[in-house]
Amino acid sequence: MNSFVRNAPPNCLTNIIAGEQIFIRKGxxxxxxxxxxxxxxNFSWGTFEYQSRARLIVNQLSLVSISHCFYCDAKWVQYGHIKPEIDHxxxxxxxxFKAYYYPNLFLSCGSCxxxxxxxxxxxxxxxxxxxxxxxxxxxxxxxxxKIRVRTDIPIENRYSARYTLTVLGINKDARPETRLEELANFESAANKELQRYNFRYFLERC
Structure with a gap:
């Protein structure tokens, strides 16, 4: 849930075909x-130069967050139980029309x-x-x-914060307990390299 700076879009979305960038044409x-x-x-990412366009987009987005979900910051093992997905x-x-527009694409875990x-x-x-x-x-x-909404902010900001927590399911099911478990793992570990862990925004504020 930390802020991030988006990188440049991959070639599979920006190359020119018949005078148009691919993301415009496909959109x-x-x-x-x-x-x-x-x-x-019926939606399909399709291929680009014989490679999966979805995989190319995931690879580019992964560089931004070091393979963490843009929303909840869960980190996945590429071939493990958590698979990276592309959310619009x-x-x-x-x-x-924004279906292939890079600023509209977020790297996401399946839960979010x-x-x-x-x-x-x-x-x-x-x-x-x-x-x-x-x-x-x-x-x-x-x-x-749990992630809580600040009460000392303007009412419209409080509404946006509550809506975001609800829509992304940030406090649903066992997700709060999972964050506390990761915090315990982090605190007891010898290696505290933050990028290795889930929920970096959570851990760095403990």
């Missing part, structure tokens, strides 16, 4: 198809992607916004492991 194609049949399951910050069914689904409003905080800072909206309850 228009998807928009036309979705408006025609309304079936989001603004869903591809609501803004089809599943909780968020097709839900979206302008109140969803965008963690790569230059105006976003975790500490401007949230604080951590280290007793429960």
């Amino acid at each position: 228009r194609s998807w928009k036309n198809e979705y408006e025609l049949n309304g079936n989001a399951n 910050y603004c869903p591809k069914t609501k803004r089809p 992607n599943g909780y968020k689904g097709n839900k979206f409003s302008r109140n969803l905080l965008k963690f790569d916004s230059p105006n976003y800072s975790f500490d401007d909206y949230f604080f951590i309850d280290f007793e429960s492991g």
Whole structure:
């Protein structure tokens, strides 16, 4: 949930085909198809130079967060039980033309992607916004492991913070307990290199 600075988009989205960048060309194609049949399951990342475009995008996004989820900051083992996914910050069914637009693509764990689904409003905080800072909206309850909304901020900011926590499922199910378990692992470990752990924003504020 920390802020981050996005890197340049990969070539598989920006190369020029017939005078247009790929993300524009494919975005228009998807928009036309979705408006025609309304079936989001027909969406495909496709390939680029015989490689999976999804994998190329994941690789580029991973450089930003060092392979952590852009939302909850879970870190995955590439071939382990957590798989990286690409989430559309603004869903591809609501803004089809942005389906391949790099600033709209977020590296996500399956949990955050599943909780968020097709839900979206302008109140969803965008963690790569230059105006976003975790500490401007949230604080951590280290007793429960939950992320809480600050009460001393403007009401519209409180609403955005609450909406973001709800949509991403940040405090749902066993997620708070998982953060506390990671904190215990971190505190007892000899190697405290932060990038090795889940929930870096949580650990660095303990």
